[in-house]
Amino acid sequence: EPEVTQTPSHQVTQMGQEVILRCVPISNHLYFYWYRQILGQKVEFLVSFYNNEISEKSEIFDDQFSVERPDGSNFTLKIRSTKLEDSAMYFCASSEQGSDQPQHFGDGTRLSIL
Amino acid sequence: GEDVEQSLFLSVREGDSSVINCTYTDSSSTYLYWYKQEPGAGLQLLTYIFSNMDMKQDQRLTVLLNKKDKHLSLRIADTQTGDSAIYFCAEGNNAGNMLTFGGGTRLMVKP
Numbered sequence: 001e002p003e004v005t006q007t008p009s010h011q012v013t014q015m016g017q018e019v020i021l022r023c024v025p026i027s028n029h030l031y032f033y034w035y036r037q038i039l040g041q042k043v044e045f046l047v048s049f050y051n052n053e054i055s056e057k058s059e060i061f062d063d064q065f066s067v068e069r070p071d072g073s074n075f076t077l078k079i080r081s082t083k084l085e086d087s088a089m090y091f092c093a094s095s096e097q098g099s100d101q102p103q104h105f106g107d108g109t110r111l112s113i114l
Numbered sequence: 115g116e117d118v119e120q121s122l123f124l125s126v127r128e129g130d131s132s133v134i135n136c137t138y139t140d141s142s143s144t145y146l147y148w149y150k151q152e153p154g155a156g157l158q159l160l161t162y163i164f165s166n167m168d169m170k171q172d173q174r175l176t177v178l179l180n181k182k183d184k185h186l187s188l189r190i191a192d193t194q195t196g197d198s199a200i201y202f203c204a205e206g207n208n209a210g211n212m213l214t215f216g217g218g219t220r221l222m223v224k225p
Contacts (some may be wrong), residue, residue, distance in 0.1 A: 029214075032213065035215075041217075042204065042218075043157070043215040044215075045213060048211040048212060091156060098143070102145070102147060102162050103147075103206075103213060104151070105158070106156050108156050
């Protein structure tokens with residue numbers, strides 16, 4: 001069964017550095033998403049992406065964050081000037097269409113900011 | 115804003131049925147989802163139900179939706195030790211593509 005794949009599985013970064021989290025969505029899917037889960041808290045929506053642009057974003061997704069689909073397969077989340085509170089599990093998801101199709105999630109990238 | 119709530123913990127014996135409950139506040143929810151998360155793994159889509167349905171059955175899983183009370187439940191029949199995991203309820207609506215998640219219910223299955 002097709003899967004969403006995320007790399008790396010664990011990223012350790014010094015505070016203030018930039019990180020790029022990578023995702024390969026399911027190949028025929030058109031909508032892409034990033035969520036995060038801070039330890040002990042709920043899974044929170046960050047951003048959705050369709051047709052090479054952001055379709056929706058949450059209050060969390062400020063100027064520190066950006067997303068890109070640099071080629072036909074990858075979908076990336078860039079976090080600039082990382083802070084301690086950016087430490088979380090980041091999940092990528094994709095769906096065939098939008099709100100009427102289920103979102104399939106990857107295994108996540110655990111981001112640890114030191 | 116939207117809110118989704120779940121109880122934190124459920125313990126059952128192997129072979130019993132498990133019922134995991136969820137309440138939500140957004141009356142415009144169109145789809146409601148159940149995801150399973152095993153230790154160290156991602157969110158595995160288990161099942162989902164459209165808001166105009168009140169029940170969906172898929173093998174050992176039964177989803178019940180009470181739209182009037184905004185209550186969703188997941189019943190797992192003949193619960194196995196491999197069902198031990200965290201189960202997340204999530205709701206989505208036509209206003210956008212984001213899912214709103216509950217905090218997850220940790221299911222422990224005792225042999």
